[in-house]
Amino acid sequence: MKGIILAGGSGTRMYPMTKSVSKQMLPVYDKPMIYYPLTVLMLFDIKDILIISTPEDTPVITKLLGSGAEWGLNLQYKVQPSPDGLAQAFTLGKEFIGGEPVIMILGDNLLYTSSFKDIVAETKANAAKNLATIFGYRVPDPERFGVIEFDRDKNVLSVEEKPKQPKSDYAAIGLYCYPGDVSEKAAQVKPSARGELEITDLSDAYLKEGRLKAISLGRGTTWLDAGTPDSLMDASLFVQITERRQSIKIACPEEVALRKGLITTAAVNKKIDSLKKGAYAEYLKRVVKEVSECNSLKPQ
Numbered sequence: 001m002k003g004i005i006l007a008g009g010s011g012t013r014m015y016p017m018t019k020s021v022s023k024q025m026l027p028v029y030d031k032p033m034i035y036y037p038l039t040v041l042m043l044f045d046i047k048d049i050l051i052i053s054t055p056e057d058t059p060v061i062t063k064l065l066g067s068g069a070e071w072g073l074n075l076q077y078k079v080q081p082s083p084d085g086l087a088q089a090f091t092l093g094k095e096f097i098g099g100e101p102v103i104m105i106l107g108d109n110l111l112y113t114s115s116f117k118d119i120v121a122e123t124k125a126n127a128a129k130n131l132a133t134i135f136g137y138r139v140p141d142p143e144r145f146g147v148i149e150f151d152r153d154k155n156v157l158s159v160e161e162k163p164k165q166p167k168s169d170y171a172a173i174g175l176y177c178y179p180g181d182v183s184e185k186a187a188q189v190k191p192s193a194r195g196e197l198e199i200t201d202l203s204d205a206y207l208k209e210g211r212l213k214a215i216s217l218g219r220g221t222t223w224l225d226a227g228t229p230d231s232l233m234d235a236s237l238f239v240q241i242t243e244r245r246q247s248i249k250i251a252c253p254e255e256v257a258l259r260k261g262l263i264t265t266a267a268v269n270k271k272i273d274s275l276k277k278g279a280y281a282e283y284l285k286r287v288v289k290e291v292s293e294c295n296s297l298k299p300q
Contacts, residue, residue, distance in 0.1 A: 001044070001045070001046055001100060001101045001102065001103065001124070001127065002046065002048050002049070002050070002096065002097055002098070002100050002101070002102040002103075003041035003044070003046035003048065003049040003050070003102065003103050003104070003105070004049070004050045004051075004052060004089055004090075004093055004096075004097075004102060004103070004104040004105070005034065005037050005038060005041070005049060005050070005051045005052070005104075005105055005106075005107050006052050006080075006086060006089045006104060006105075006106050006107055007022070007023075007024040007034060007037075007051055007052065007053040007057065007061060007107030008052055008053050008054050008057075008080040008083050008107075009023065009054070009083050011023040013227055013228050013229075014026070014227070014228065014229060014232070017229070022053070022054075022056075022057035022060050022061065023107070023108060023227070024053070024057070024061060024107045024108065025057075025060060025061070025064065026226075026232065027236070028110065028226055028232065028235045028236050028239055028251075029235075029236040029237075029239040029240045029243070030239070030240075030243070030249075030279070030280070031239075031249075031251055031252075032064060033107065033108060033226055033232075034051075034061065034064070034065070034107055035251040035252075035253060036109070036110040036111075036226075036250070036251040037105040037106065037107055037108075037109055037110075038065070038251070038253060039251040039252070039253055039256050040105055040109075040111050040175070041103060041105060042071070042073070042253065042256045042257065042260065042262075043116050043120065043256060044103055044120055044123070045120065045260070046103060047072065047073050047074055047262070048073075048074045048076075048096075049068065049073060049074070049075050049076070050075075050076045050077070050078055050093050050096045051065070051075060051076070051077050051078070052077075052078045052079075052080050052089050052092055052093065053077070053079070053080060053107075054079070054080060054083075055079050055081065058077055058079050061077070062077055070254075070263070070267065070271065071253045071254065071256075071257040071262060071263060072257050072260075072262025072263045073257075073262070076096060078092050078093060078096070080092060084191075084195075084196060084197055085189075085191070085192075085196030085197030085198055085199070086104075086106070086196075086197070086198070086199035087186045087189045087197035087198060087199050087201065087202045088186070088197045089104055089186075090102070090104070090178070090182045090183045090185075090186035090202070091183055091186050091187050093183070094183035097180065097182065097183055098180075099180040099181075100180050101127040101177065101178065101179055101180055102177070102178055102180075102182060103123070103175070103176065103177045104175070104176050104177075104178075105174060105175045105176075106174030106175075106225075108174075108225060108226045108227040109173065109174040109175065109223070109224070109225055109226070110222070110223070110224040110225075110226060110235050110238075110239075110250075110251075111173070111175065111221070111222070111223050112221070112222045112223075112238075112242070112250055113217065113220060113221035113222070114220040114221070115217075115218075115220055115221060119135075119215060119217075122215055123177050123215065126177070126213045127177060127179065130179045130180075130211065131179065131206075131211050131212070131213050132176070132177060132178045132179060132182075132203065132206040132211055132212050132213065133176075133177040133212075133213050133214070133215060134148065134156075134159070134172050134175075134176055134177075134203055134212065134213075134214050134215075135172065135173050135175050135176075135214065135215050135217055136148045136150070136168075136170035136171065136172060136173070136214050136215070136216045136217065137170065137171055137173050137217045137221070137223045138169050138170055138171075138218075139169060139170075139171045140169070142163075142166040142168065142169045142170065142171055143162060143163060143164060143165075143166055144162060144171075145162065145171035145172065146159060146160065146161050146162070146171065146172040146199065146200045146203075147159070147160050147161075147162075147163055147166045147167060147168055147170065147171060147172070148168060148170045148171075148172050148214050149167040149168050150168060150170065150214065150216075154214065154216060156207055156212050156213065156214045158204075158207070159172060159200045159203045159204055159207060159212075160200060161192070161198050161200040161201075170214075170216065172199075172200070172203070172214075173217070173223050173225075174225065176199065176203070178202070178206070179206075179211070182202070185202060185205050185206070186202055188205070189201045189202055189205070222238060224238060239251075249280075249283050252280075252283070252284075252287075254268050254271055254284055254287070255283075255284070255287045258287060258288070258291055259287075259291065265288050265291060265292055268284055268287070268288050269288060271284065272284050272285055272288070
């Protein structure tokens with residue numbers, strides 16, 4: 001399974017913060033915004049990731065993340081000449097996808113849940129059956145989002161982009177899993193009235209073939225779109241409170257990579273040495289100690 005982070009857009013909703021800085025480089029409390037979608041894909045056990053961004057922002061993101069080797073990843077980059085809609089990512093990424101199932105996440109989305117193992121298992125099971133998966137999250141203002149309509153058994157009845165009269169209060173969050181034929185499907189999507197290749201039209205194409213499933217994200221899950229000044233502040237406060245109360249870090253790629261066996265404790269210690277001091281280095285020291293102690297208890 002492949003992964004895509006769509007980190008494009010002009011960032012006009014964040015102006016003037018984004019006049020000279022990529023939106024995905026803005027801090028969500030103590031980490032760059034793009035760390036959050038990156039680690040979500042890592043938690044889905046994805047190592048091959050394509051990052052799509054603007055001509056101006058791609059070099060900056062590349063400087064931050066590099067090849068991904070320090071986290072056991074293979075990161076590639078693709079320039080999106082103009083922001084023509086979310087579905088465009090799958091035509092731009094056709095060669096990278098190579099006919100495999102792919103999960104795309106938006107570069108300004110934060111997902112934190114205690115149910116990740118179950119979500120990953122269900123998503124992978126759907127992908128094995130050549131089915132697409134979208135993710136629904138209950139919101140108070142569904143008219144601002146793509147809306148998923150379910151029946152009583154949570155089967156998808158419709159997906160609609162920013163409806164004036166929503167048929168449910170479940171928004172389709174910026175996380176999508178599509179089968180290997182997604183690039184061909186995306187190439188058939190026509191521009192909407194606002195001139196964009198809508199992701200809801202792509203999902204609807206799978207729905208019409210009976211190949212669309214939805215996972216409802218319930219209690220114990222937090223989803224935030226950090227694409228406006230207010231939502232960026234909300235996301236930062238959520239991360240700050242959660243990290244302080246639970247004595248953890250959210251979206252720490254070194255920790256995710258180490259716990260998943262993508263890198264060794266020696267690699268993390270090397271990173272700690274390069275940081276020398278600071279809260280991030282101290283946290284990594286604790287993670288290394290926990291992982292080392294856990295490994296020492298395993299049967300040899």
